[in-house]
Amino acid sequence: MSVxxxxxxxxxxxxRGEKLTLPLICAPMxxxxxxxxxxxxxxxxxxxxxxxxxxxxxxxxxxxVRQINEAVARYSDANPSALIxxxxxxxxxxxxxxxxxxxxxxxxxxxxxxxxxxxGNPTDLIHRVHDQGGKILCDATALxxxxxxxxxxxxxxxxxxxxGGGHSGTLSHLALVSKIRAQFNGVITMAGGLxxxxxIRAAQALGADMAYMGTRFIATREAGAADAYKQMxxxxxxxxxxxxxxxxxxxxxxxxxxxxxxxLDPDNLPEPPGGKFTHKSAYEHLPAGARPWATIWSAGQxxxxxxxxxxxxxxxxxxKREYEELDPEASYARVNALLNHATA
Ligand SMILES: Cc1cc2nc3c(=O)[nH]c(=O)nc-3n(C[C@H](O)[C@H](O)[C@H](O)COP(=O)(O)O)c2cc1C
Numbered sequence: 128m129s130v131x132x133x134x135x136x137x138x139x140x141x142x143r144g145e146k147l148t149l150p151l152i153c154a155p156m157x158x159x160x161x162x163x164x165x166x167x168x169x170x171x172x173x174x175x176x177x178x179x180x181x182x183x184x185x186x187x188x189x190x191x192v193r194q195i196n197e198a199v200a201r202y203s204d205a206n207p208s209a210l211i212x213x214x215x216x217x218x219x220x221x222x223x224x225x226x227x228x229x230x231x232x233x234x235x236x237x238x239x240x241x242x243x244x245x246x247g248n249p250t251d252l253i254h255r256v257h258d259q260g261g262k263i264l265c266d267a268t269a270l271x272x273x274x275x276x277x278x279x280x281x282x283x284x285x286x287x288x289x290x291g292g293g294h295s296g297t298l299s300h301l302a303l304v305s306k307i308r309a310q311f312n313g314v315i316t317m318a319g320g321l322x323x324x325x326x327i328r329a330a331q332a333l334g335a336d337m338a339y340m341g342t343r344f345i346a347t348r349e350a351g352a353a354d355a356y357k358q359m360x361x362x363x364x365x366x367x368x369x370x371x372x373x374x375x376x377x378x379x380x381x382x383x384x385x386x387x388x389x390x391l392d393p394d395n396l397p398e399p400p401g402g403k404f405t406h407k408s409a410y411e412h413l414p415a416g417a418r419p420w421a422t423i424w425s426a427g428q429x430x431x432x433x434x435x436x437x438x439x440x441x442x443x444x445x446x447k448r449e450y451e452e453l454d455p456e457a458s459y460a461r462v463n464a465l466l467n468h469a470t471a
Contacts, residue, residue: 146210147174148172149338153168153174153176153341153344153439156178157178157420158421159341159352161181162191162195163351165177165195166199167440168212169199169213171439171440174337176216177191178217192214192237196238199211213241214239214241216239217243217244228255231256234261242261243285244264245294246377249276250279250280253276257280263282264282264284265285270303270307273307283315283316284316286335287318287339290428291341292319292427293341293425293427294379295319297378300330315335315336316337317335317339318340319427324446324447324453340429342360343442344442347436347439356424359385359426365428368380368381368426369393374410374423381393381419382423385422389414
């Protein structure tokens with residue numbers, strides 16, 4: 128069965144409307160992306176990214192996707208003119224053959240046609256997704272990852288520039304997005320530190336098609352983060368982050384205060400054992416109870432601009448207003464005032 132056949136049997140659970148409320152994806156986040164956040168994003172008319180690995184087993188994942196689709200279908204029936212965004216599943220290339228086949232077939236049956244690949248070689252996953260009529264976006268924290276994914280046939284690239292939450296890149300978006308656009312005609316999302324309507328415009332100005340926001344959505348009512356985590360994001364600035372590979376192999380941005388909570392000195396972290404960051408043994412050097420993502424918290428430099436914990440619908444409404452109200456004429460007015468004064 129193809130994704131399109133899946134949609135035909137469940138038209139109300141897929142994407143509806145001529146367009147999204149905004150060209151925006153709520154990026155998939157380990158622990159954070161829960162059923163409530165996904166329902167809120169989809170009913171607000173944006174793409175909702177859900178990591179498959181947020182569920183220990185297949186049954187838990189299936190129950191969550193069904194719950195999301197049923198709630199969205201109810202909302203859609205009650206609000207026939209509302210724009211509904213699709214669900215996008217972030218799936219690991221490390222699943223074994225049987226798991227991969229079962230997971231993709233289930234997603235297809237549920238009308239999920241968009242997938243996200245973060246780490247590892249996505250070539251096989253790209254073929255499998257295409258075979259069932261789906262599309263796939265691949266993360267790129269550096270140009271070489273973007274080039275590999277494009278070569279392997281990715282439909283889109285999540286260009287993760289410097290200052291992002293989670294496993295961030297280090298290259299400026301100005302270079303990363305423009306350079307990917309120069310060699311790729313597919314969809315590009317811009318990620319890393321985006322939090323407001325202006326950043327969505329900036330993504331498009333650089334040649335990206337969508338904004339990919341993670342940290343901004345942690346500080347929402349629906350997100351599956353502890354209140355103390357949300358508060359750290361509201362109160363913190365970029366000085367409160369440390370970018371390090373010292374927590375398990377891959378460099379990421381972490382909230383210093385969440386390390387301190389476990390008695391860890393962010394500037395003097397114990398040596399990691401050198402294992403892969405996805406492997407449990409990579410955390411053996413940390414104190415008991417200190418677990419990256421679960422109790423040691425990640426955020427991007429967007430925390431500079433995050434001052435509240437709204438509902439997702441409030442946030443998306445605000446982003447839309449900011450996006451629509453952005454006025455380039457205001458810049459000309461400021462420049463003219465400067466030049467007129469300087470040359471008077
Ligand atoms: C707490 C947290 C958990 C994350 N977990 C995942 C994940 O499970 N899968 C994934 O592909 N990306 C994950 N990311 C990365 C995001 O999908 C996205 O690339 C990033 O949040 C964008 O940067 P921003 O947070 O500055 O908006 C995570 C990011 C954060 C902050």
